[in-house]
Amino acid sequence: MFPLRIAGLRFAPEARPILDGLDLELSGEGISVILGPNGTGKTLLLRLLAGLLPADGGAIDWGGAAQPDGRLAMVFQQPMLLRMTVFTNVEFALRPQAMSAAERRRRTTEVLERVGLAHRARDCARLLSGGERQRLALARAWAMRPRLLLLDEPTASLDPSATEAVERIIREVRTEGAKVLMTTHNLGQATRLADDIIFLADGRVQEHAPASRFFARPQSPAARAFMQGELPWRIAFDR
Numbered sequence: 001m002f003p004l005r006i007a008g009l010r011f012a013p014e015a016r017p018i019l020d021g022l023d024l025e026l027s028g029e030g031i032s033v034i035l036g037p038n039g040t041g042k043t044l045l046l047r048l049l050a051g052l053l054p055a056d057g058g059a060i061d062w063g064g065a066a067q068p069d070g071r072l073a074m075v076f077q078q079p080m081l082l083r084m085t086v087f088t089n090v091e092f093a094l095r096p097q098a099m100s101a102a103e104r105r106r107r108t109t110e111v112l113e114r115v116g117l118a119h120r121a122r123d124c125a126r127l128l129s130g131g132e133r134q135r136l137a138l139a140r141a142w143a144m145r146p147r148l149l150l151l152d153e154p155t156a157s158l159d160p161s162a163t164e165a166v167e168r169i170i171r172e173v174r175t176e177g178a179k180v181l182m183t184t185h186n187l188g189q190a191t192r193l194a195d196d197i198i199f200l201a202d203g204r205v206q207e208h209a210p211a212s213r214f215f216a217r218p219q220s221p222a223a224r225a226f227m228q229g230e231l232p233w234r235i236a237f238d239r
């Protein structure tokens with residue numbers, strides 16, 4: 001599945017390119033954080049990798065294979081939960097896996113404990129708070145032992161303590177051997193979590209660098225402008 005090589009990726013609905021010649025290479029380790037202005041296609045990139053949308057051009061090579069080997073999970077900004085119990089939300093997601101019912105129950109109990117939701121296992125998932133819903137969505141993805149975990153703004157609209165809980169889970173997933181590729185608008189979070197930063201603007205990766213180097217001094221003019229709070233993209237939008 002790794003290295004993941006993306007070459008010349010294009011997504012251009014109605015001939016209006018959003019991603020246009022995007023190149024990126026990712027190793028199978030660590031947490032990579034995608035930063036960039038609103039509407040540049042960060043979520044789109046995750047959805048294209050997850051196979052939820054077809055690209056209009058370019059190639060994605062999964063360590064020599066045309067498709068990921070199946071061990072890929074994605075957690076959305078607004079997690080979609082089943083109208084069932086917290087426990088069943090996780091257990092149900094494991095049904096396609098080659099696991100006995102007893103193993104599924106064991107794994108479900110384990111991940112719910114690890115995200116601090118074991119005491120809510122019998123509650124309906126719809127009764128959970130925003131932070132709890134996000135932790136449940138992460139537990140569901142984690143239970144599948146993904147090799148690649150895609151996270152779209154996993155803590156948008158969460159308070160600091162819920163954010164901290166989600167960040168702790170993300171680190172644990174990484175420690176267990178999953179590659180994490182995530183988007184965020186929270187620069188503090190990117191500083192805390194990222195091993196490397198992918199800066200996306202104008203349809204392409206403008207910069208891909210170790211997080212320490214990126215935050216010390218971004219090299220690309222676009223990333224420098226973004227980090228200094230300049231908004232050239234908005235000016236273009238207003239015209």
Ligand SMILES: Nc1ncnc2c1ncn2[C@@H]1O[C@H](COP(=O)(O)OP(=O)(O)OP(=O)(O)O)[C@@H](O)[C@H]1O
Nearest residue numbers: 013018036037038039040041042043044045053183
């Ligand atoms: N399936 C689709 N078909 C057509 N256009 C789409 C599709 N999905 C997203 N877009 C458009 O692509 C652009 C980029 O959207 P995307 O959600 O990826 O941006 P983003 O960088 O994640 O933004 P934000 O930071 O605001 O979340 C938007 O203009 C959006 O309307």
